[in-house]
Amino acid sequence: MIDLWLTGLSRVLQPDVFLSLAAGVVAGLVGGAIPGITITMTVILVLPFTFGMDPLQGVATLIGVYVGGESGGLITATLLGIPGTASTIATTFDAYPMARKGEPGRAVWLGMWAGLLGGLLAGIPLVIGAVTLASLALKFGPWEYFSLFVLTLSxxxxxxxxxxxxxxxxxxxxxxxxxxxxxxLIGAPRFTFGSEYLRTGFPFLAVLVGVYAFAQLMRELEKRHEGQPRLLAAGSASLAISHRRIIREVFQQWANLLRSTLVGLWIGVLPAVGGSAANILAYDQAKKFSRHAERFGTGIPDGIIATESANNANVAGSLITMMAFGIPGDAVSAVMIGALIIHGIQPGPLFISTKPDLAYGMFSAYFLATVLTVPIAAGLLRLLLRVVSVPLQFLVPVILVLGAIGAYAINNLMANVWTFFFFGMLGYVMVKCEFPIPPLILGLILGDQIEVNFIRAIMTESNPLLFLTRPLSGLFLILSAASFAWGILQMRRRAVPGGLPAPSVRG
Amino acid sequence: MGRDAITGCLLLGLSLWLYRQTAEIPRPHFVSVGPDVYPRILLGLLAGLSVALLGADLLNRGGRRGRGGGRPEARIHRASYRDVFLTYLLFGGYTALIPILGFRAATVSFVAVLSWCLGPKTVRHAVLCLLVAFVFVAAVHLMFEGYLRLLLPRGILP
Structure with a gap:
């Protein structure tokens, strides 16, 4: 294992991979900092740049974006009071009041250091969890895979x-x-309507970019007439602080840090739940365990440390599910699965055992990106404050063109750009009709695997009861039923006036 | 009928139409489970869910009417919808023009026109839009064709 670690680390430290990773962190910080540009969107935009790279270099770049993006959102949340990404919603609760009280530097760096420590702590379960779960998943038959994917969707x-x-x-x-x-299984054409283009199916990435990025951008266009908040003293705010004092402050809250890291990690492992839930839940838990819960929301460090450590730990959790099962932990890892497939690698239980150099390279890239984020953010902080004020009228066409290039570059077909456009409209219609996008994306990713395993199971043994009677498969299906029951219960409680707020499940 | 009920009807129609299309899928004799089975299961599921969506909307509307109020819709500026519509329209035109004008000319036009349409209608802004469009296309061209060796679409015009 140590050999694999050293090989992975040495590959990531090679100048080409290292520079790509650092560039990914920069892109993530910038993308995460711009309100309305989500981390998923940033990953999608960076993706075409990785097509010409070797797999590790490409995936390391995307991991850099993912990790950097979590910290980019913190900057906007602190200085603008609006979340740069969905996963910094709860960060604004205390970081913005602290910044308004004249301590913007302290607020930003508490979040940065808490994120770094949370990310590093979560890295350990990432390695152990992914390797262990992947070896466990190797023992699964088609029944177990099918039921696991059904559980994920449910x-x-x-x-x-x-x-x-x-x-x-x-x-x-x-x-x-x-x-x-x-x-x-046998290559028979289905719903192609005589089109050669459709014989290979819809290109996953063109659909994903359209349904997610295009539609999301249109939502931002809708909101822009509601007025943009002004940057908090962008030119004059003092961001200078004593890092030693901030690190001591974070360590003094070790229990909060540890608990929030675990919350982030757990939420990350759950398929497609995403960072926003981790952020809010960690804040909620920190408040419940605090001796001064009444001070939450007034600009205290507890809330910032909880939310930011959970955010970065959430990345590690998502990577566990992605690397062990090939199931995306959130929308960002969904895009990364697409990127791996484009590079000819099928993520899943066999991934770590068949491509150990790449897997351990990814682990190393995660750790390196987490560490690199702090010095890069320190160097770019002033620049980021300028970037967040780029008007939407310039961002929209630029992002759309990059999305179109990403779709075109999959196999140099203009038809992919039309697919991007069509699914961009479909995604917008779905959002307007209040249909959630994450289940659609997950269905798109797992669809082939669900079908293959379902057919294999039936062809191996025609008795459908095996899905229920095989212990693990049965357990997964019972958990699916429980998940549906829980969903119905939540809906009913929400329907009661003054009932529960809707949970945040975003990409 | 509410929006959900209409969506339910449309999805039900779609699932029934696609179900009929599954008859066209070739089914070889050497496989016990043909390639039409899985799509049929999914289409059956979609049809069931569409009926449930339709039913839930009709029931909820009755309940809401009974309580004397509907769901408050978020107030969105009319100009916002105009911007969204314009963006889709221009992007559709851009996609159609790429094979004719080529990537560079089509993209300069698209970026300049859309950013001008979405921003203030002043000469200064128009100049800025053109500048952004040229710089962006030059950067993309250098990055993709120069560094990544990805050939961007060429047009049919000389």
């Missing part, structure tokens, strides 16, 4: 903000999109 659908029913419809639509084209 969790995502039942946690949907809008409604369980709409979550299920979105997931089913995602699954249906994958049946277009040649069937995965």
């Amino acid at each position: 969790i995502v659908s039942s946690l949907s903000e809008q409604s369980l029913l709409k979550g299920l419809v979105a997931a089913t639509l995602g699954l249906l999109l994958t049946v277009v084209g040649s069937d995965p």
